[in-house]
Amino acid sequence: MINRKKNIILLTFLFIGSIINACKQNQSNTQQDSLMTQSWEEIEQKAKGTTVVFMKYLGDKKANKHIDEYVVPTVLKRYGITLKIIPGQGNEIVNSIMTEQEAGLAEGQTDMVWINGETFYQLQQIKGLYGPFTDKLPNSKYINYEDPIIKYDFQQAINGYEAPWGKASFIGITDAARVKNIPQSMQDFEAYWKAHPGKFTIPLDFSGYTLLKSWLVEIAGGIKELDGDFSQEKYDKYAPQLWDFINKNKKYFWKNGTTFPASNVTVSQMFGSGELNFAFSFGITAIDKGIKEGLFPATSKAFVFKAGSIHNTSYLGIPYNAPNKEGALVVINFLLSPEAQIKKSDINNSGGMPVFDYQKLEKQWQDQYQALPKIKYGMSEEAIQEKAIKETHSQYMINVAADFRTQVIEKP
Amino acid sequence: MFKPLNKTLNFSILMLFTLLPLLAGLGYAIAYSFGLVGVLNKGFTLENWKILFSTSEVYISVLYTSWLAFASLSICIFISLAVVLAFPKKFKSGIFSYLVYMPLAFPSIVAAFFFFQFLSNAGILARLCHQLGIINQISDFPNLVNDSYHIGIISTQTFLSLPFFILLYASLYQAEKLEDYQKLAYALGASKKQTIFKISIPILLKRSLPSIIIYFIFKLGSYEVPLLLGKSSPETISVLAVRKLQKFNLLDIPQGYAIAVIYAFLVLLLLFIAFKKSKHQYEV
Amino acid sequence: MKYSIKYFILLMLALVFTLPIAILFLLSFSQKWVFPKLLPEKLTLENWTVILGDGHVISNSFVISLSIALFVAGSATILGFVLSRYIAYHPKRRLLTFLTYFPFALSPVIFAICLKYYFIKLGLIGNLYGIVLAQLIIALPYSIIFFLSFWNQKVLDYQNLVYTLGGKQKQAFLYITLPLAKSFLVICFFQCFLISWFEYGLTSIIGYGKISTLTIHVFQFINEANIFYAALSCCLLILPPVILLWFNKRFIIQQKG
């Protein structure tokens, strides 16, 4: 008996050992394959009747509804593809792909992912993406890949490894009825907090970290200073000032700055209920959407922080081990089409800015885009465009997120 | 099925579900934390453990998690003892014997959601206070969720474990023939107070100690409740480990596994104590 | 006076046990509920009709969760019954029990994180098999531990008695052991059902979001701040256990009588 037990324990260790060894084997680097040599028709043909698993952020009720009620049925009807949406964002995506890589799995669980910034950067670091593939998409013709806001994802050239899906610009939201002089600079905010304590907070998600980056840019005296590759030197120079600024003032934050909400969804809700006076968004259409839903008061207003409105694009990528790459290509191509882009931009759906180049559109699409309900409450696309600034390198995001925790949250 | 299964088969299935996942999971976590596996790891290193122990994060997390478990269990045991000693027969039959089971129908995530809706600044309790004119606006209401005193988490955990302890003490009350002991104590001239504090409570506590330790271990591992109702810092062990593994910095992942290892050994230690305390008792 | 305090305490206790359910149901029928209104502006059946409508994700999840829970509970109960017997009469009973306690006591989320890699390796991620296996790893030890208290000397004596009366193992099992274990089996099934039915962390990691059980939807609704749908799915989660509790309770009482 005891012998048998020993054997089993021994076997277990052997088992673990073998798996560890398996991990050390080289990961497949054969990115280019027969897939790209096929014609688009062949790809569509192959995709027919398959299932595409799409991992995306599911925090936006309206956007979820748009996907469920428009994208999924349309894709099924037109291409015979069953689109399955599964939740996951940022590092969850990286983590999943990474674990699959460690397990040496030729076929992963996801076919396409919604990513940008640090997620793209990290996926590239572990060679987790399939590509380049954007040239293959027929609807790429509507997109200006030389536009810097599309060409670079957080200062990282996309090189065809992800296809743009939506453009976003970071804005603040406030209620004109409650906040008479909308603060913009950090100085303004400091004054405002002191006068109205408890009405401001920073969500612990990409919205909050983008706000922190906006302030970092403001401290650095403009985006020029932080343009280009990540610079540890510059970061070490400006970040401490940012933490000082927040630590000095956090006692005036919501719940005295002892805790921060996990996501901007919560912040928007508290803004709606009057618990907070400020919320944030990446979509210029967010305010119209919020008012329509009855979440925000009709006096809500958008504003841009002093540093400018950080502009970025979110993308669709294909994991290196996606089992159904053809299907993913077809779905991505559909999502890039003027039709899908216009539908998505509708404030009744997801909202936000489309990724196509308006000039490249056929007349009918141009008309349709013009016919979309106009924004009534937020800022116009043009007004924000004027204040648009580039995203900083992803490493800033990663560092800001980590240091906000160690330098602010964990400091009493 | 009718015949007791073949011994080897029995043993294999048992190991498949107990020792194997344990060794495999723990082995993987240990290997990862020492840099032996993982795409971004480059071979054996102590670095992850060094980083982990150089910051106070993990110590605080262990203490905080233990404190939460301790606080919610103490309150829960206090209430259960009081209720059972006051109404020793209420939970054996009648409506309360059914009602007491209700919290058992709550998964932690639902309980957390409910307590959030109930206790938050714009929650039902706040609305009630507003209607009663106790507060004028949201900010007047005290912080009861995501709060510095962890009221939200502790109330939820207490609610979740209350039925277990009430039922445990109600059945121990009978099994240990507490009524007889109480009568004996009275006959020997003890006052009501003395009987409760010198006889009833010590007997119940002593008999329930292994269960308390096991329950303490469960509470150490709780995830959903602190995730929804906790503050951003400190975090409980599970929340901290999951954050390290799933949030922004990929280089934090080995630390996440290291935390998992620490937690596993903590559980092992506590289980060991629980087993020492219960020579002949295995029921939870 | 003394009695009024006692009744007050009892009333509070009853409130603590019932209020959460009442409020969750109220929320599930609500639509607009702005601070500081004590009651929602609109009470409607709409949430329920939408969600229970044809092919809605939630009704699908309900069926998925139910199937998983029934299967896990069934297999954990049967396997646990058999394995616990093995442990109970094993000379190394304490050691084996200790080993069994460990997966039972460990946080399922952390367990899942450590095991995820193997599940991926074995192709058990994102499918029902994986979830069932993962939940069994949690539920089976519970079941084993639960049944350990059943296999006492008395049960053994009963079986031996049947043997000396000339009964075969099969007869001893069918006529004696099984009837003796009936209430244990029912309660264990119920508890294992709950373990599976309530499971969130482990299922979300091993299920990869592809298998959307009810708890996963609750979390998702909470994440998108959709409190009315969240409340509704909470109600769906609570209902089966409440009903089962009712039957279970009656069963226990009957057994005692």
Place this chain on the structure above:
Amino acid sequence: MFLEVKNISKKFKSQQVLKEICFDVDAHQTLSVLGKSGCGKSTLLKIIAGIETADGGMVNLQGQNVLALPAQERKIVYLFQEALLFPNMNVFENIAFGLKIRNTEKHIIKTKVKDMLSQLELDGFDKKMPHELSGGQKQRVAFGRALILNPPLILLDEPFSSLDVETRSNMQQLYKKIAKEYQITALFVTHDLKEALLMGDKICYMENGVLEVYKDKQSFIRSEKTGVQNEINFWNNL
């Protein structure tokens, strides 16, 4: 010889529970085995019944070595200290159990059980559930459950030890009566001196796993270790 037990030994871990036990019993006789609790009496009975294994030795029943047979085939009935009535069956079903599993015809079972019930002075109890019976009644049902099979050998493991004095003596009388009527061969284990003397045709004494057989009651009474002398002295000195 009806039952011959030779050199039975048993070890639990390091403890020698039974040491080379030898004795025999004639047909239709009851052998009392007296001993303090924990002396190995129960283990001995269990080995003979087949629910415990022996390390070595031989048990011959009617000339056949039964040690290799499973309990089911030995036709030896073991009566536990507790009545162990099946809680899910009524009195009738309990008594009928052994017949039922042998697929005996229904009407035969019915008459046999009826007879047994009246033998045991339990008429009208057939529909009662075990928890509705008193201790003595339970023990009687347990008797009936065993006797109805007409077993060649019955092993009784302190069957009356949990009963009060009066019921106990009633049961002893009843046993004597039934033993005679059914011509029972039995081993009767007890820690009660009086009971051992009363029930057994022959008596043996067990201590620390060693069994000593007395050839008659007189030698048993004279022996120093059985405690009979102490008892006599006690009564004499009153």
